[in-house]
Amino acid sequence: MRKYFENPAVARGLDGSGDSYARGAILVAPSLSIGGVEIAPATVLAPMAGVTDTVFRRFIRNLSGCGLIMTEFTSADGVLRGKDKKAKRYLHFYEDEHPISAQLFGSNPQVMADAARMVEDLGFDLVDLNLGCPAKKVVKCNGGSGLLRDLPLIGEIFKKVRAAVTIPFTVKFRAGWSDNEIVCVDLAKMAEDCGLAAVALHARTREQGYSGNARWEWISAIKQAVKIPVIGNGDIRSPEDACAMVTQTGCDAVMIGRMAPSNPWIFRQIEQYITRGAYDQPNEADRYQMIRTYFSMLIAEGFPDAEGKMKQFASWFTHGVPGGAALRKQIYESKSAPEILSRVEEFFETRLSAVSAI
Numbered sequence: 001m002r003k004y005f006e007n008p009a010v011a012r013g014l015d016g017s018g019d020s021y022a023r024g025a026i027l028v029a030p031s032l033s034i035g036g037v038e039i040a041p042a043t044v045l046a047p048m049a050g051v052t053d054t055v056f057r058r059f060i061r062n063l064s065g066c067g068l069i070m071t072e073f074t075s076a077d078g079v080l081r082g083k084d085k086k087a088k089r090y091l092h093f094y095e096d097e098h099p100i101s102a103q104l105f106g107s108n109p110q111v112m113a114d115a116a117r118m119v120e121d122l123g124f125d126l127v128d129l130n131l132g133c134p135a136k137k138v139v140k141c142n143g144g145s146g147l148l149r150d151l152p153l154i155g156e157i158f159k160k161v162r163a164a165v166t167i168p169f170t171v172k173f174r175a176g177w178s179d180n181e182i183v184c185v186d187l188a189k190m191a192e193d194c195g196l197a198a199v200a201l202h203a204r205t206r207e208q209g210y211s212g213n214a215r216w217e218w219i220s221a222i223k224q225a226v227k228i229p230v231i232g233n234g235d236i237r238s239p240e241d242a243c244a245m246v247t248q249t250g251c252d253a254v255m256i257g258r259m260a261p262s263n264p265w266i267f268r269q270i271e272q273y274i275t276r277g278a279y280d281q282p283n284e285a286d287r288y289q290m291i292r293t294y295f296s297m298l299i300a301e302g303f304p305d306a307e308g309k310m311k312q313f314a315s316w317f318t319h320g321v322p323g324g325a326a327l328r329k330q331i332y333e334s335k336s337a338p339e340i341l342s343r344v345e346e347f348f349e350t351r352l353s354a355v356s357a358i
Contacts, residue, residue, distance in 0.1 A: 025243040027274050028308030032067070032253050034229055035124050035168025035197030037099050039253065041274060043242070043267050044200070047073050047130070050312070053092060054093050055297050061097060062293075065267035067253070069100050073130040073144070076106030089304070091122060091292055101126035101170065105133060105143045111157040113164035114255070114307035120165045124192055125166060126197070128340035129157065131173035134206045145174050145206035148183055151190065158194035159270075166182040168197035172233070172255075176220045178207040188222040188230070200231035210258070214256070219249040231255050239266070240271035261316040264290060288348035291317045295341045306337040314340075323351070 016325050018230045031040035039180065045052060045060055047070040057069040071090055078087035082334040093100055102119040104127065106112050116127045131154065133144030145152055153249040162169050168321050188199045201222055214234025232251035242254045259266055265286075269279035282290070298306040314331045318324035330343045 015041045017149055025240075026247045027055070028219070028246055028254055029237075029252065029275060030240050032229060033249070034052070034068075034126065034170065037168055039099060041067050042066045042253035043270055044253055044255040045070060045260055045267070046202075046233060046255045047071060047128070048257055048260075049073060050131070051136075055294070055301050055303055055309075057097055057100070057296055058094065059294050059335055060264060060267065063264055063268050063290075065269070065271035067099075067125075069097060070128065071100070071102050073103045073105050075114045075143075076104045076108070077187060078328075079104065079115040079118055080111060089159070091119065091124075099125040101128050103128040103130050103172070104289055106314050107143055107147060107153065107157075109153075109160040112157050113160040116161045116166045116169070119126055120167050122235065124167065124315040127170045128200075129169075129171040130160065131171060132202050134174070134209050139206070145177065147250055148177050148187075148206060149181065150176065151186065154187065155194065156190060157189055166342070167193070170198045170200065171196055172202065172231075173201040174202050175205050177217065182218070182295050184196075184218050184299075185221050185225050188226050192226045198227065198229040199226065200233055203232070203234040204223070204255075213217075216245060217251050219251050222283060223250045223252075229253065231258065237263075239270045239279055242270050243273065259311060262319060264294075270348060272335050272358075284348070285352060287317070288344075288352065289323060291348075293311065295337070295344060299337050299341065307334070307340060310337060310340045323347070 029042040031038060032042035043066055045057065052070060052072050060066050061069060064228050074087050074090040079086035088328050091102055102116050102124040104112060118128045130144055131147050135144065137144035138144040157261050173184065173187055184201055187203060191199050201219050201223065203216055203218045219230065219232040229252040230247055231253045232245045233255035236245060236254055236256050245254055256266060265282050272279035295310050295324040298309050303309060309334055314328050318327055327347045331340050334343055335339045
C-alpha cells in the first residue's frame with residue numbers, strides 16, 4: 001500500500017492542481033466509541049516509553065485534536081509493588097487528561113488482572129495490554145512483543161484481565177515476531193472472542209523494530225476479520241497519511257507515535273483536515289510558543305530531571321528551525337532547566353524581533 005509521504009507529488013496530482021487523496025479519501029472519523037468511551041476525533045496518541053508522561057500528554061491535549069491519550073507502558077509487577085516510584089509516576093494523571101488509557105505489560109495472567117483492577121480503581125477510562133514493545137530487556141522477560149510467540153498465554157491474559165475490570169480492555173500489538181511468524185489476524189480474532197473492546201496494530205514485526213515500512217495491508221486484514229474497532233498505527237506523518245490509512249485499510253481510528261514529538265500539531269492538523277479539507281502550518285512564533293509552553297510545564301510540574309527531558313526534546317522541537325543547531329548546542333551546554341528556558345526565550349525573541357523589524 002502506498003503512503004502519501006512516499007510520493008507526495010503524485011498524491012497531490014502532478015499538475016499541482018489539487019490533492020488526489022483529499023478528493024478520493026475517506027477521512028478520519030470525527031468520533032469513535034470504544035466500549036462506551038467516546039473518542040473524538042478518532043485519533044490516539046501512542047504510548048511511548050520516555051515520552052508520554054503526564055506533561056507531554058497534557059501538552060498534546062492542550063494543542064487540541066487528539067481523541068485519546070495513553071500512558072507510557074508500565075510494568076504490571078511494578079503496579080502491584082506499592083513502593084515502585086516509576087510505576088506511580090507513569091500512572092499519575094490529571095482530570096483534564098480524560099479520556100485516558102493506561103498501558104500495562106507483563107506475562108503473568110493473574111498479575112496482569114490485579115494490576116488492571118488497580119488501574120481501574122485509579123480512574124482510568126481504559127486499560128491496554130502492550131504486545132508491541134520490541135526492546136530486548138522487555139522481550140527477554142516474555143513481555144511486549146515477546147509474547148507474540150505464545151498465543152495461548154495471551155489468551156489466558158485476555159480472559160483474566162477481561163474478568164477483572166469493567167472498563168474497556170484493549171490491546172496493542174505488532175503483526176508478529178517476524179515475516180515468517182505473522183499472527184496479527186489470529187490474535188485480533190482471539191481478542192474479540194475474549195471480549196476486548198478494540199485492537200490496535202503497529203503494522204511492523206518485532207524483528208523490524210522501527211525500521212522499514214509499516215505494512216498497512218495487515219491492518220486491512222484485521223479489519224476484515226473482526227467487528228470490534230481496529231486502530232491503525234505506523235508511518236503516519238501527515239493528515240494526508242492518516243486519511244490514506246483509513247481509505248486503504250478501513251480502520252476505525254489512527255494512532256500516532258514518533259511523529260507526535262516531532263510535530264505536536266499533527267492531531268490538530270488532522271482535525272482541521274477533517275473539518276475543512278486543509279490545515280495550518282505552524283510558523284516560527286507558533287514553534288516558539290510550543291517549546292516555551294512544554295518546557296515551562298516541565299518546570300512547573302517539578303518533573304524529575306526536567307533538564308534532561310528538555311535536552312531530549314530539543315532535537316525534535318527545533319528541527320527545521322533556522323539556526324536550530326546553535327540553539328541545540330546552547331541547550332545541551334546549559335546546566336539547569338531554567339537556564340535552558342532562558343536560552344530558548346533569548347533565541348526566539350531575537351529572531352522574532354529581527355523579523356518584525358524588516
